[in-house]
Each structure stands twice: as C-alpha cells, then as structure tokens.
C-alpha cells in the first residue's frame with residue numbers, strides 16, 4: 001500500500017513497543033525504512049522483540065528499559081537516546097487499564113491507571129518536545145487513545161479519563177507547537193485483540209460474541225492500525241495536526257462497548273475482584 005521507503009530517515013520511539021500494538025507498529029515502521037527505539041519496563045521482552053525485528057527485517061532497532069511513570073527515568077532515557085541521535089517521532093502507546101466497578105477502586109488503583117496513561121504520556125511528550133524545540137527540530141507525536149474519548153466508558157473510568165486528557169493535549173499542542181514544526185496526532189482504536197487488552201478487559205465469560213456485534217462483524221487487525229499510524233507520522237500526512245482518527249469499524253456509533261457489563265451481577269463482580277486478589 002505504501003512506497004517502501006515511506007519512513008526512511010525517521011528515528012521513532014515507541015513507548016510500550018515490546019508487545020501488542022506497539023510491537024505491530026514497530027514492525028511496520030521498520031518495514032517502511034524507519035530506525036526504531038522501543039521502551040517499556042520488561043527489558044527481556046523488549047530485547048526479544050528488537051532481536052526478532054532485526055533478524056526478520058535487518059533494520060536498526062534498539063531497546064531501552066524505562067518506566068514512564070517516573071519522570072527522571074523518562075529524562076534519562078531521552079538523554080541516552082539523544083546522545084546517539086535525536087528521534088523524529090514519538091509514539092505514545094504505553095498505557096494500563098482494567099475493568100472494575102468504579103466505587104470499588106482505591107486511590108492506588110486509580111493511580112495505577114492514571115500514572116502511566118496520563119502522567120507518563122505527558123512526561124514523554126514534554127521530554128521529546130522540549131528537546132525538539134530547543135534544537136529547532138521538527139517532530140511528530142502520535143498518541144494511541146480510545147473511543148472512550150468520545151463515548152466515555154463505564155467500568156474503565158480512569159482509562160477513559162486519561163485518554164480524554166491526552167486528546168486534549170493533542171489538540172492543545174497542535175496549536176502551541178504547530179508553529180514550531182511539531183505535529184500532534186492520535187488514533188482511537190476499537191478492539192484490536194492483544195494479550196494485554198484481553199487479559200485486562202475480557203475475563204472468561206464476558207460477552208463472548210462481542211466481535212460479531214461490530215458493524216463490520218470483526219475486530220481490527222494489527223496491520224490495519226500499523227498502516228494508519230505509518231501514514232499519520234509520514235510526511236504525506238504533513239498537514240494533519242491536532243486530529244484523532246477513529247479506527248473501530250464504526251463500533252462506537254453503536255455502543256460504547258461496556259453495555260454488557262451493566263448486566264453483570266454482584267456475584268460476577270465479586271468473582272472478578274477475587275480473581276484479581278488471587279493473581
């Protein structure tokens with residue numbers, strides 16, 4: 001679909017690039033000629049993903065351990081990256097979520113979602129943006145959000161709050177940093193099955209026919225999201241700024257995706273809490 005060298009000459013950092021959608025985007029970016037840095041907390045997972053990409057595609061891929069909840073860690077990672085060469089694109093992909101009745105969330109539980117998804121995303125954006133602006137370099141920030149930014153989402157309230165805040169950041173910085181040559185864009189994916197999302201959002205017994213209720217009758221394919229991301233960060237999308245593209249097969253026009261959970265009994269929620277306590 002794209003010319004082979006679409007992303008040639010671009011150095012891209014993907015937060016949470018070791019797994020799921022982050023890894024899928026990384027693979028596509030390398031196929032299209034980009035140089036890649038991936039970060040996350042699990043170094044072994046990152047090294048494995050980077051090694052696989054190097055051996056499959058022969059590209060330049062490196063892995064950095066970083067907990068984006070920690071601003072000092074983010075700064076240290078950016079300093080280390082910049083010592084080698086500045087990045088041109090930041091992909092804010094790392095995030096956390098789980099389903100829970102909101103009234104049962106402790107403050108620590110709320111923070112477990114808000115810290116990476118909101119604060120960590122802000123730290124990474126600030127750390128990249130301030131370096132770009134100081135060096136008068138251009139840049140692109142692509143954040144992976146959710147259709148909960150449009151519909152809200154019962155039972156994943158801290159995630160919906162954090163994603164909505166990052167959408168506000170995307171729109172605000174489009175105006176503030178656009179004149180400095182930095183574009184900010186976002187994708188709102190619908191359901192793109194990954195081990196992380198299924199583990200946190202789809203316990204056994206939950207709405208097993210959810211995929212067929214999508215207007216297109218299926219979940220998203222990782223390659224579809226990776227292609228959209230490749231376009232949005234490429235120079236071909238150079239006039240798109242402050243925009244969030246929804247990629248969900250039309251699902252949010254029909255439902256926020258949490259309606260089945262409204263039917264859950266107290267016993268089902270009790271079972272869900274107990275499963276968490278055991279893990």
Ligand SMILES: CCC/C=C/C(=O)SCCNC(=O)CCNC(=O)[C@H](O)C(C)(C)COP(=O)([O-])OP(=O)([O-])OC[C@H]1O[C@@H](n2cnc3c(N)ncnc32)[C@H](O)[C@@H]1OP(=O)([O-])[O-]
Pocket residue numbers: 095096097098099100105106107108109110112113145146148153156159160196197200276
């Ligand atoms: C909306 C759709 C769009 C988004 C999709 C995605 O993001 S898909 C991507 C999905 N990918 C990911 O999410 C990957 C990243 N995920 C992660 O890093 C972790 O799974 C985590 C940070 C979400 C939880 O880490 P952890 O288990 O090590 O937790 P911890 O030990 O640090 O505890 C902190 C506090 O949180 C509490 N608590 C925890 N779980 C639950 C629960 N299920 N239920 C209730 N509460 C819970 C725990 O009890 C504690 O509070 P307390 O008792 O002290 O008052």
Ligand SMILES: NC(=O)C1=CN([C@@H]2O[C@H](COP(=O)(O)OP(=O)(O)OC[C@H]3O[C@@H](n4cnc5c(N)ncnc54)[C@H](OP(=O)(O)O)[C@@H]3O)[C@@H](O)[C@H]2O)C=CC1
Pocket residue numbers: 015016017018019020021022039040041042043045066067068069092093094095096116120144145146147188189190191192193194195196197
């Ligand atoms: N899959 C889906 O259907 C949907 C996904 N999304 C969004 O897509 C993105 C990717 O999700 P997905 O691939 O499904 O799930 P994953 O769980 O695979 O991805 C989350 C990634 O973030 C990393 N991460 C989490 N916390 C931190 C942290 N504190 N510091 C650094 N890295 C961290 C994880 O690595 P590690 O644990 O090693 O740190 C992991 O690689 C997320 O933003 C998610 O909200 C949105 C809507 C739907």
